[in-house]
Amino acid sequence: MKKMTISILIIVLIILLANYTGLKTVLGGLPVYKYATESNEFVDTEILWKGLNFENTLSNFKKFKVENPNTNDAVLYRTFKIEPLKFWNWHDYLTHERYKLPYKEIIK
Template sequence: MKRKVLILILSIVIVSNLPFFTFFLQEDFTYSNADGTFTYSEEGGKGKSFEGCQRLYGYFLCQHPLKDQGDNELYRTFTIKPWRFWEWGEMIFHNERFKLPYKDSGK
């Protein structure tokens, strides 16, 4: 009985991390620089990606040379929610966004 329950739970976690389901369930990840002059929202399933965020932030720093001095770190403004098992695939295989330092968005 315990084995069947464990297999059922693992099946739900694996299936919920498939691209079809993450398209509908993925959180909108948001990013900002230290002073909030650059913001970006990675919308789940809408074609906006973390790689696009990095490219745009690099372009932003090129267009604003004064921002490239001092604290030019990119911050995540979303909290990590480990209980959202349908995002575990992103946390494991695309963990770059989760390694960014956290900054409160002030909402």
């Protein structure tokens, strides 16, 4: 029982370190997130480590809709999957707004 508790604690610790420390960058690298509407009328990129954040994407999307009020392409999708095995992203998966967007595969 003791061994199991220790094992669980180690796993939890690894998950926490992977989600909240530099281990996240080691495991996941420096991410680039791309967003698009259904017909790709609007495409945007989030590169947080270079100053392009998610709020910027939302702002751009709102402006897109203001400038295209009659568009039928008004749903914003993320083009990157939630990959449960990437445990270093679990915190983001559960809390970050970007993952609340619906998913679509990007078509080049």
